[in-house]
Amino acid sequence: SQELEQSPQSLIVQEGKNLTINCTSSKTLYGLYWYKQKYGEGLIFLMMLQKGGEEKSHEKITAKLDEKKQQSSLHITASQPSHAGIYLCGADLYGGSQGNLIFGKGTKLSVKP
Amino acid sequence: SAVISQKPSRDICQRGTSLTIQCQVDSQVTMMFWYRQQPGQSLTLIATANQGSEATYESGFVIDKFPISRPNLTFSTLTVSNMSPEDSSIYLCSSSGRGGSAQYFGPGTRLLVL
Numbered sequence: 001s002q003e004l005e006q007s008p009q010s011l012i013v014q015e016g017k018n019l020t021i022n023c024t025s026s027k028t029l030y031g032l033y034w035y036k037q038k039y040g041e042g043l044i045f046l047m048m049l050q051k052g053g054e055e056k057s058h059e060k061i062t063a064k065l066d067e068k069k070q071q072s073s074l075h076i077t078a079s080q081p082s083h084a085g086i087y088l089c090g091a092d093l094y095g096g097s098q099g100n101l102i103f104g105k106g107t108k109l110s111v112k113p
Numbered sequence: 114s115a116v117i118s119q120k121p122s123r124d125i126c127q128r129g130t131s132l133t134i135q136c137q138v139d140s141q142v143t144m145m146f147w148y149r150q151q152p153g154q155s156l157t158l159i160a161t162a163n164q165g166s167e168a169t170y171e172s173g174f175v176i177d178k179f180p181i182s183r184p185n186l187t188f189s190t191l192t193v194s195n196m197s198p199e200d201s202s203i204y205l206c207s208s209s210g211r212g213g214s215a216q217y218f219g220p221g222t223r224l225l226v227l
Contacts, residue, residue, distance in 0.1 A: 033216060042205060042220035043156075045114065088155065090216070100146055100171075101216060103156040 003027065004091050006104030013079050014112050021074045021107045023089035031092035032072045033101060034063050036085045043088065046074075076109075084111045115140055115208050117219035125225045126196055133192045134222045136206035141186035143210050147179070150203040150221070159204075162189040196226045 005024045013019050023032065031050045035043040047056045049065035049072060056063050060077045076083055086108050090101035116139040126132050136145065145162040160168040160181055168181035183189040193200050203223050209216040 035218070040203065040221075040223055042119075043207075043218040045215060045217055048215045090156075100158045100161060101156075102158075105155045 003093065004089060004102050004104040006087075006089055006107055008107060009105065010108040010110075012110045012112065015080060016078055019076050019079055019109070021087050021089075021109075023072045023074070023091075023104055025070045025091055025093070027070070027093055029065070029069045029072075029091050029093065032063075032065050032069075033090040033092075034072070034074050035088045035090060037088060037106070038085050079109075079111045081111045081113055084109055114215065115142060115217045117206060117208060117217055119204075119206060119219040119222050121222060122220065123223040123225075125227065127227055128197055130196055131192055131194045132196065132224065133190050134204055134206075136189045136191070136219055138187045138208050142208040143186075144208060145183060145189045146207045146209075146216075147181060147189070147191045148205045148207065148218075150205060152201070156205065159191070162191075162206075193224065196224075198226045200224065201226045 003026055007022050033048050034046040037043050047063045052067040052069045054065045062075045065072045086106045088106045089104045093102055118137045120135045147159040148156040149159050150156050158171050159174045159179055160170040162168050162181050162183040164183045178194055180192045203221045205218050205221045207216050207218045
């Protein structure tokens with residue numbers, strides 16, 4: 001079974017609208033990473049969350065990790081065409097000693113001008 | 114944050130040949146990883162590249178198919194051996210400091226096997 005579920009799989013929004021992407025784990029997370037990927041390219045690091053209840057913001061993007069450390073959300077305010085891409089959540093399920101991440105399947109975001 | 118480069122950025126290869134992908138980090142890092150992203154899929158970890166010792170492979174990946182080197186704290190290579198069309202993917206390397214630090218990715222190598 002998939003250890004990390006992302007929803008929705010795809011999202012089309014009008015420019016200026018807000019949106020939320022969710023990432024849910026069946027296990028407690030030691031760390032949760034959000035990345036953005038343009039088609040066929042590498043991953044751009046957005047944010048890392050490690051503490052229950054933690055919230056971080058960068059420009060118009062806010063990420064939160066719930067108190068139980070099993071669910072995270074990524075919220076984009078007043079979306080722009082530059083926000084379009086694939087958003088991936090990656091989870092550290094092993095406490096950091098191994099370092100590798102498990103990834104969700106991604107959310108494809110399109111922003112209509 | 115670490116800046117990671119990969120070579121080549123893309124390649125088209127013939128079935129049965131091998132390709133070596135290079136990954137260079139601009140600073141010394143504790144851990145380096147190799148991931149594969151098949152078309153339309155998310156990332157799957159191939160192996161952890163250990164400096165000075167053999168790589169640690171994930172289930173489903175073997176050293177004979179994906180030999181990895183890591184001669185120092187800033188450089189690693191991944192070879193895709195005896196390629197078949199099923200190996201067509203984006204291959205990404207990443208690095209992080211000690212456990213709990215952010216993990217950064219290279220731009221990826223886009224491989225097409227004919």
